[in-house]
Amino acid sequence: MTALDNWLERATRGLSKESAAEVRREIGDHYESARETAMAAGAAAEAAERSALIALGDAKAANRQYRRVLLTSSEAWLLREGSSEAKALCTGNSWFRWPVLVLSLFALAAGAAWYRAGAGSLGRLALAIGIGAGFWLAVPLLPVYTPVRGRVFRGVKWLVQAGTLVLAFGPGAFRMSWLIVLCLGSLAWTEWKRAAIRRKLSVPQWPKHLYL
Amino acid sequence: MNFKGTLPTLILEAIVHEPSHGYRIAQRIKERSEGVLDFKEGTLYPALHKLESDGLVESYEGVEKGRPRRYYRITKTGRAVLAKDRSEWRQLSRAVTMILGEA
Numbered sequence: 342m343t344a345l346d347n348w349l350e351r352a353t354r355g356l357s358k359e360s361a362a363e364v365r366r367e368i369g370d371h372y373e374s375a376r377e378t379a380m381a382a383g384a385a386a387e388a389a390e391r392s393a394l395i396a397l398g399d400a401k402a403a404n405r406q407y408r409r410v411l412l413t414s415s416e417a418w419l420l421r422e423g424s425s426e427a428k429a430l431c432t433g434n435s436w437f438r439w440p441v442l443v444l445s446l447f448a449l450a451a452g453a454a455w456y457r458a459g460a461g462s463l464g465r466l467a468l469a470i471g472i473g474a475g476f477w478l479a480v481p482l483l484p485v486y487t488p489v490r491g492r493v494f495r496g497v498k499w500l501v502q503a504g505t506l507v508l509a510f511g512p513g514a515f516r517m518s519w520l521i522v523l524c525l526g527s528l529a530w531t532e533w534k535r536a537a538i539r540r541k542l543s544v545p546q547w548p549k550h551l552y553l
Numbered sequence: 554m555n556f557k558g559t560l561p562t563l564i565l566e567a568i569v570h571e572p573s574h575g576y577r578i579a580q581r582i583k584e585r586s587e588g589v590l591d592f593k594e595g596t597l598y599p600a601l602h603k604l605e606s607d608g609l610v611e612s613y614e615g616v617e618k619g620r621p622r623r624y625y626r627i628t629k630t631g632r633a634v635l636a637k638d639r640s641e642w643r644q645l646s647r648a649v650t651m652i653l654g655e656a
Contacts, residue, residue, distance in 0.1 A: 403595035410606065
């Protein structure tokens with residue numbers, strides 16, 4: 342392994358395959374130009390390689406900066422494999438929309454009936470399911486595909502999620518911290534990663550599901 | 554010399570007249586500052602990627618001496634940001650010179 346390979350290994354740690362390949366290409370070109378310039382100025386091959394490498398600076402510092410602007414492995418995975426429900430909603434012709442619509446209407450009707458019959462907690466749970474499912478069904482009909490509208494939609498999404506939680510389990514839901522961690526923890530982690538992806542990609546590169 | 558935070562502006566200035574590739578941008582900044590602004594070149598590309606995702610520069614593939622290179626050119630938004638940065642820098646520089654000049 343050459344000194345440059347070693348530098349690149351450390352500078353690309355944690356980056357996605359595509360990001361790492363891009364770094365290897367641009368730094369490789371840069372290093373080659375610096376080496377050629379030094380040799381043209383009369384430096385010996387070894388000295389030219391050393392000075393080109395020194396000019397690049399600390400690989401760890403470069404890695405920290407690269408991770409702020411290029412996709413990491415986990416972000417690339419999330420973009421490729423994750424958010425399947427949001428991706429399916431964006432396609433507009435997903436097969437599960439009809440079962441979800443039926444579930445949503447059924448849950449709303451059952452919730453109202455149970456509530457009237459005095460089964461309050463069961464009624465609230467069914468209503469929460471109906472409202473939550475109905476909200477996601479509305480997504481393809483909403484014009485959310487600009488950065489500002491997307492931001493507003495995501496704010497509303499969190500309010501609806503918190504609201505359905507309160508509706509389902511009552512105002513005491515937020516006192517059950519284990520429930521919050523269970524229900525919202527993984528969602529918050531995914532949302533955090535998606536925010537990082539939005540920062541790193543230019544708006545024309547955003548896939549539709551990234552707006553949600 | 555530490556010039557943290559000003560690298561994006563210096564990059565925009567280096568490509569304001571013609572598109573350029575990373576190595577030439579780094580050399581241009583060093584030459585124009587007569588070696589005073591000597592930064593680690595490994596940090597240039599993350600700054601270029603950030604400028605690109607912010608829409609201030611755009612990149613394209615080109616060839617130099619038979620070797621494929623990625624060139625960066627400033628966008629209309631980039632020019633507007635550079636003009637604003639220049640004006641802010643002049644104001645800041647004048648204010649600091651006034652204070653230090655009195656010392």
